[in-house]
Amino acid sequence: MRIVEKAGCESCQHKCDIFLTSKEMGLEDSLQPRKVAYKKYEQICRQNSIVTHAIILCEGNAKMYIEGSNGKNIILNILMPSNYIGLLAVFGSPSYSYNVSALTPCVTCHIGIEMIKKLYYHNHNYLIQLNQAFGSSVASIMKKLLSLSQKQLRGKVAESLIYLSQLYESHAFTLTITRKELGELSGISEENAVRVLTEFKNEGIIGLHGKVIEVLDMEMLQKLSLIG
Amino acid sequence: MRIVEKAGCESCQHKCDIFLTSKEMGLEDSLQPRKVAYKKYEQICRQNSIVTHAIILCEGNAKMYIEGSNGKNIILNILMPSNYIGLLAVFGSPSYSYNVSALTPCVTCHIGIEMIKKLYYHNHNYLIQLNQAFGSSVASIMKKLLSLSQKQLRGKVAESLIYLSQLYESHAFTLTITRKELGELSGISEENAVRVLTEFKNEGIIGLHGKVIEVLDMEMLQKLSLIG
DNA sequence: GTAAAAAGTTGCTACACATCAATGTTGTGA
DNA sequence: TCACAACATTGATGTGTAGCAACTTTTTAC
Numbered sequence: 001m002r003i004v005e006k007a008g009c010e011s012c013q014h015k016c017d018i019f020l021t022s023k024e025m026g027l028e029d030s031l032q033p034r035k036v037a038y039k040k041y042e043q044i045c046r047q048n049s050i051v052t053h054a055i056i057l058c059e060g061n062a063k064m065y066i067e068g069s070n071g072k073n074i075i076l077n078i079l080m081p082s083n084y085i086g087l088l089a090v091f092g093s094p095s096y097s098y099n100v101s102a103l104t105p106c107v108t109c110h111i112g113i114e115m116i117k118k119l120y121y122h123n124h125n126y127l128i129q130l131n132q133a134f135g136s137s138v139a140s141i142m143k144k145l146l147s148l149s150q151k152q153l154r155g156k157v158a159e160s161l162i163y164l165s166q167l168y169e170s171h172a173f174t175l176t177i178t179r180k181e182l183g184e185l186s187g188i189s190e191e192n193a194v195r196v197l198t199e200f201k202n203e204g205i206i207g208l209h210g211k212v213i214e215v216l217d218m219e220m221l222q223k224l225s226l227i228g
Numbered sequence: 229m230r231i232v233e234k235a236g237c238e239s240c241q242h243k244c245d246i247f248l249t250s251k252e253m254g255l256e257d258s259l260q261p262r263k264v265a266y267k268k269y270e271q272i273c274r275q276n277s278i279v280t281h282a283i284i285l286c287e288g289n290a291k292m293y294i295e296g297s298n299g300k301n302i303i304l305n306i307l308m309p310s311n312y313i314g315l316l317a318v319f320g321s322p323s324y325s326y327n328v329s330a331l332t333p334c335v336t337c338h339i340g341i342e343m344i345k346k347l348y349y350h351n352h353n354y355l356i357q358l359n360q361a362f363g364s365s366v367a368s369i370m371k372k373l374l375s376l377s378q379k380q381l382r383g384k385v386a387e388s389l390i391y392l393s394q395l396y397e398s399h400a401f402t403l404t405i406t407r408k409e410l411g412e413l414s415g416i417s418e419e420n421a422v423r424v425l426t427e428f429k430n431e432g433i434i435g436l437h438g439k440v441i442e443v444l445d446m447e448m449l450q451k452l453s454l455i456g
Numbered sequence: 457g458t459a460a461a462a463a464g465t466t467g468c469t470a471c472a473c474a475t476c477a478a479t480g481t482t483g484t485g486a
Numbered sequence: 487t488c489a490c491a492a493c494a495t496t497g498a499t500g501t502g503t504a505g506c507a508a509c510t511t512t513t514t515a516c
Contacts (some may be wrong), residue, residue: 285492406492406493406494407493407494407495408493408494418493418494419495419496421493422494422495422496423496426495426496438494
């Protein structure tokens, strides 16, 4: 990781109004937000480490995941600009309860936790936005909980494909994750992720060419996801 | 459910300062908090229904659970006084993402969402408390996610027993849930919940007499939970 | 451009777990 | 107190899924 510029961060300005507000407040330089660049695979934040900044993803794709005691991971989310990264940890807990690492080269915006707290009181709209983002994260974790414990292979993969299709806002998309990671996103093994993808291709539900996936029969995917 | 008194609610006053604040603010009667009584098994809030009140559990035990499309449940938490019930939904989402129902007769305190929003701005300490409770809920859901997807029977049950022991703050406790619900709490079938309990008893890890469980070897439980 | 590493694919096997069934036990309401 | 329902327990069985191994394809790095 390297710091690319001290302040500015126009790319996430539209979202959170942090920068306008920070200017209004006339904050000293050391409290101003910073942009940081990460290489592919680099870890942006680590489970159990202390939260010192709120982080917003400005460019690139990242995965949010938790790792179990046996070394296997579960991917909770794929993060896109301009998602919050530090969000779930900022106010609730002093340390991260998950990892985030870069799937592609990424640029993030780091905002000191002290400044966030000032803004917290200064701008109520920002606060409500933060809480809403928080809430929808919880809802999506709940969904994953159900999916992992009750659905079987095909239902889990179907759900992941629907998720990815919504994430990329298109029926055709290029995966930024490997088959192993698709397995971790679905809570299944790499091998079974491959097997189910092949099945879906053979059944005409999806088109499959390496990392490029095209959803051909979304209705069927929805159905598969629902029945498990 | 029945409304037992219009305001007051001394039992949760120590926790959130809502009532002191509401008096300071001189709120009209219709906005004052209300106490509500529920019978055993009665549902306190329902998945997908609209959130109109923040709810605090004042007396009794309740289970927070989500239900899947196949009718099977996952119990997220056992709630004790004075846990928040509506918490995860209050600011994040307009509707509940889970169910809560009474395991024993319960008394709750309902606070109109409008009043919560007023308090939100009026008392910053309350706000921070709320966010911290929110955060620890998220952390516990993450833990469950890992447990469900990576541990096997004995590890899951061990984790549930540790959870219950901490919940009741004692090595010996009387379950307010059935074996089926212990299964739902652990993400396994009722039959296997029974089998593992019997195993643990035969191995001298726990004492077992119907609903009364005594943890005899907490260290072993911790170990079992960790290795999965 | 070539070698090495990473990612992807397929078949086979073992087993952990859910499910079914039968039966015993406890609790509850008339 | 009796009858019925809910809860608890144990054994037998089928199957969904992880893990292993062998192999091919793609990507990465020098």
